[in-house]
Amino acid sequence: MARETLNILIGGEAGQGLVTVGELLARCLVRSGRHLQVTQGYMSRIRGGHNTFVLRTSVHEVPAPAEGFDLVVALDPATARIHEPELKPEGLIVVDEAWGLTGGNLWAVPYKTLASGRYMNTASLGVIGALIGLGTPVLLAALEKAFGKKHPDQAAENANTLEKAYAWTRENRSDGFHLAPAQPGPTRLILNGNDAISLGAMAAGVRFCAFYPMTPATTIALNLADRAAKLGLVVEQAEDEIAAVNMAVGAAYTGLPSLVSTSGGGFALMVEGISLAAMLETPLVAAVIQRPGPATGLPTRTAQADLEYVLFSGHGEFPRAIFAPGTIDQCFHRTVQAFHLAEDSQGPVFILSDQFLSDSLRDTAPFDLASVTAVNPADRHRAALEAMGSADPSAPYQRYALTPSGISPRLLPGLSEHLVVSDSDEHTEDGHLTEDLDVARKMVEKRLKKADLIRSRIVPPDFWGDDPADLLLVGWGSTLGAMIEAGQSLRDRGRRVGVLHFSQVWPLAPEQFLVRLESAGRVVAVEGNATGQLANLIRRETGFRIDAVVLRYDGLPLTPEFILRGLEE
């Protein structure tokens, strides 16, 4: 019987190429009409150790990673040993005959006879493809797309190896793991959270990105660097995170939509710059991709433990917004929103993601680029200039004019006769430093007033499931899918379950969700941290005390199974 869903783990040492095999397989699955969600687990090293690339694939949508594997493809003997306990009863571990391993669930492949050295991974792909019933055309096409241009000399051998491994597998094991047939629908994208954030930034008109490498945030900057020349943007690797954020504020002051990307420890060094952006009222988007702390912690694992840290980062008081996407689509769209909100509120806006989502390749419908408007500070500059009409250019331009909304018309330096003065000290309306305490008070109020705009645009939390619910799961960011799947499985058992997911975690608008909390039988927060940060924030904002928490803080993503176990406790 064909399988609707398969959970496939590819495991091996860093450097063995398991990501290459995994990505090829991912592409084949999506091309052949299946849905997909990838979970990557890797160590903070370049060679050796034990890494995993898990593909959960289905003819239906795949909301979350899951426990228990149907197939374990071991690129090294350790993988077989480590993941044997996680194998489903009917599962299979594909190993290399050469290792001489034996056991009930092991299936040995004579790789040596199928491929030579550098083509081993191609053989693996052939084996897996055949096992799960993908056709050779889709496999070959994927190989060609990946290596055709880069290594044309290896094309023939690659194809040969693939076909050989494929054929061998079909002959020796044709049963058990075939995926149910699917019709390839309209084109789907395959991309991970960081890809989608990068694409969102590009669509939103990002023109400047400064960064200092830090896992799991680096790939955002690398994505942009890769397209910098053709799309017309500047990506600068800074000497440290302090330089990165100050460069970005400098570029933003001058008129470029700007982005910084980092993780917890690097963000620490940006905290002063965040406060600077707030004081200068400069738009700035900061993507903070979480990993477990404190300090260096687990640099390649996932966590949701920096919500409060980001929310209260920066000395002094100023408004901000924090988006916490839970899907690839949200990664894209929240990023676009972040750029607009930063521009409109003239201040810092955050995208808070995590390693799991950042590395999780998924299939998604192409983004409707035509519907996205890019921010363009120069347009606003022109509009503001026009509004000023024949204002005397020798009268100092009031960059920080006190307005009812708290938002002042923003000109850009060098683009008109008006001089743009910005100062990190408290300042008068014209931007010059002041120690007039009455002005200081008004400026504090002006900056905080901008919260109104931010509040008027809050993305409400998404609700899924039964309303009212006996059990309401509440979460944010990357846990969305796991909550929904856990919820569904309880609903299948007859319970009334709802899921409330925040893809914007600050500010909170109680009127958007409080009644759901109050009307639910039992409310449980599901978070990737050890203290229940969203739960605490909800209490701070509404007084509502969430009944219980399911928390994960071992560096792994929440799974439906983990949530269900947690609910039973």
Add this chain to the structure above:
Amino acid sequence: MARETLNILIGGEAGQGLVTVGELLARCLVRSGRHLQVTQGYMSRIRGGHNTFVLRTSVHEVPAPAEGFDLVVALDPATARIHEPELKPEGLIVVDEAWGLTGGNLWAVPYKTLASGRYMNTASLGVIGALIGLGTPVLLAALEKAFGKKHPDQAAENANTLEKAYAWTRENRSDGFHLAPAQPGPTRLILNGNDAISLGAMAAGVRFCAFYPMTPATTIALNLADRAAKLGLVVEQAEDEIAAVNMAVGAAYTGLPSLVSTSGGGFALMVEGISLAAMLETPLVAAVIQRPGPATGLPTRTAQADLEYVLFSGHGEFPRAIFAPGTIDQCFHRTVQAFHLAEDSQGPVFILSDQFLSDSLRDTAPFDLASVTAVNPADRHRAALEAMGSADPSAPYQRYALTPSGISPRLLPGLSEHLVVSDSDEHTEDGHLTEDLDVARKMVEKRLKKADLIRSRIVPPDFWGDDPADLLLVGWGSTLGAMIEAGQSLRDRGRRVGVLHFSQVWPLAPEQFLVRLESAGRVVAVEGNATGQLANLIRRETGFRIDAVVLRYDGLPLTPEFILRGLEE
């Protein structure tokens, strides 16, 4: 009729010596048995501008600064102009005859005839001393203590000038501003908040302080540097705040009770180091002296706007404590407690003060040094070593041994055969880096477990006034005195008023205060910020919503009058 209380403002340009005059006067007042509270207002410049030194003095205790001046001593004409509106109806502005100012409340002194150039300030002191009825002996003694050793050549001329100015004043204006007589009691200290924090640190056994200059925190380090040689401690000016905090963590790891002092912007750069201290489980005391932000803000003014910022500083999750002294005595004792708690909980502990308190000279009873025990990591090292008994020194010492309390016996490096291994990555019990996620989970729990110890030692908020109260004022840190005085003035008008003051703002123990909130008629938070940070924190921790707030955020300290006006609104 003699006055029980006087509010005296000395004003002038930076560099005119108003602090010298003010400090001399302060000493004379305290020596002659009066109580005192000083409020300093100065600009971010070295010469010129307009600075103030306000002495509120009384035969009773002086809890807070107050509005309205009895005497304005103008060292420059601007002072007379600026502060005229703040003069009480019967008040007097002392000016220099030479300026040619006239007006009802002005009293011109012919300084030129009383003193020559460098002795002008001495003449001022003589005039004020005579006006408020201090005797010449106490004035001369203060002069001698201040300048006797440094400038013996000027002693005679100083004394002459003082006596001349004194005599002239007695002749020309003997009425109105004499302080009621007081009996000098047991010796009182005259010191400000930063002095008391420094003294507390020294008493607690601080051995290492690293800092980067930043107003209003610098004087803590300068106080320590001044005594470093004689008391045996190392004070190092670092190249930046990042270096400062990492030096301190390095010194603390090695076995020295360590302190960093800074303000908001500098603290931003320490945030990563705070997370490091938490991860390495290294004791560290950080004194954060608040000033208004964001960014550079108002570098020489006061604020209480960094409570949440400090509370959630550092990525990842770990326990901490934050003390917020409201008096000089609390500055001393909370600092001592901070060192003990940092040592016992093996992690970061904060002292959160502000510019107002840091510069506010007050009279205080000498601290009972004999009752203070200094922390001594070496003692603990020895005790831990003894407890290990004949443990095999070749078996790796478990710096991060999992214990029920979360606290592991701490040895110091180099002092025994045992090697001390600390790593900012997640680590095993022996301190070496690990990517074992099961161990990671246990280590998260271990670190958070230490919150139990911290919770067991919470300093409860102080309560003053009527219980139950119709009106309960709730605040933290330096606003204590202003709340009490505002409260008293309402009680004088027949209302039942209470004041709840937190000198420790984290963690909060609802059982220590919630019933007071619940039983009060109306609860009003009084804070030096624009968002009500303590009020929000209380809601987060208890669900209790404080009814109203009186907030000040113009850079000036809360006064009783400000609170009373705020309550009326």
Add this chain to the structure above:
Amino acid sequence: MVDIKEYGQFETAWCPGCGNHQIIQAVKRALAEEGLRPRQVLMVSGIGQAAKSPHYLRANVFNGLHGRALPAATGARLANPGLKVLIESGDGCSYGEGGNHFLAGIRRNIDVTYIVHDNQIYGLTKGQASPTTEFGFVTKAQPQGVFNTPFNPVAAAVGLRCGFVARGFSGDVDHLAGLIRAGMAHRGFALIDVLQPCVSFNKVNTFAWYKKRVQPLGPEYDPADWAVALQTAHEWGDRIPLGVIYRDETRVPLEDRIPALASGSLIGRPVNQTVLAEIMREYE
């Protein structure tokens, strides 16, 4: 040449007698003489006494964080290479808190003119030692005197092959204005370390102290000779050489290397939808 009056006249918060007064004068003169109008100029600074300078002339101003003027200036220059970007900040700001950016900025060779008001002290915070404070100098923070070897910024910059390295003196406005003009004319990172008496906190390196020692390099001096420049840069004693100590016109500024900037400033450039769609298709 632009009328210097365009740059205005302002009251300052500096002490009377402070060298800063002359430096700002020299800056204004240099800007006017270069024919720059205020709208073309962006003055960037950090925090400190020197860092207040941009408030005392008419120009676009970015007065950022202590120690962080250079990265902000870098971002601004990369955003709009049409702006003439000058930095004015103190020795503490530039070589202390900002030391890492100083190293990186020279390597990056961004086209900014960096004028450091070097009073060998932290002025605004009341007189602690800065990186350039002399060995043994006593302050409240260094009661036993400074233990560290002083930083010689000119020597460090020449060592790093910074394309333009000069030393000026606030006491010689004409000479200084000339250096600033030369620095602005240089395409790439230009460092001008300006010796500046601080009358309030530096009672050692006074106006007289400098006056006695500074000595402008003569016309025979060839700033293109790196070995000689290195030697000259290390001179610091009875004679302190002033002038352009090293100049290398062959270094290409960063702005010229970045493909996206080949057609000028990115400000207002609309997103190329075709390219964007292409990029998205890479993920199919």
Add this chain to the structure above:
Amino acid sequence: MVDIKEYGQFETAWCPGCGNHQIIQAVKRALAEEGLRPRQVLMVSGIGQAAKSPHYLRANVFNGLHGRALPAATGARLANPGLKVLIESGDGCSYGEGGNHFLAGIRRNIDVTYIVHDNQIYGLTKGQASPTTEFGFVTKAQPQGVFNTPFNPVAAAVGLRCGFVARGFSGDVDHLAGLIRAGMAHRGFALIDVLQPCVSFNKVNTFAWYKKRVQPLGPEYDPADWAVALQTAHEWGDRIPLGVIYRDETRVPLEDRIPALASGSLIGRPVNQTVLAEIMREYE
């Protein structure tokens, strides 16, 4: 001499063929040959591949934050001058994120031996340019090649008159162990920049590339001559000199200048109650 076995043998997380394997070997040998026992040694590091080194020998370990090894080591040394403090970290950690501490540490002249594993790349984060990466080197973060002038740490340190500056090569363990011993013997800040092939991310500066160029300085070379040292330090091309490039034994380490440390480590020293009471009386 201590048995090198005391320092143990550990599995590492490094790639096979990485130069780090030899460096740690040289460190262990140097420690043993200097007669130091593990308990006397404190190994400090930041974050990166190189920074994992302290986990691969038996010693006291402080593995701190990326870029911050030196300040932590400074604090530790000032706390306990009885400890022999060595730092091992990468070029990115030491000259990139930690650049400001590098400048300050040399000026401060704290007595630590700083061994930089200089693979001219950010290894652990998968191959972005570091400050020492060569001009034009292409990475995913620098797709047009590195635009910055590479940082020559040896030249910078000599320029700052660092008291001990050496360059080693992971491919010559004997020579390197000798340098480390000499660095440890030096009283004050000792920099040893170690050329280290990264087989995974630096395909330009390979073992063969280095091997062809490195050339140990002969016995005739006088590291006390600063001018010669400066010149030698700037040599980087077909010939790359190895060895102690500069040494100045006259510089006094910071530890010797601090009055509180005159009688040794402060650890466990009780508070002098008489002095404390005196200090309190100053406030009467």
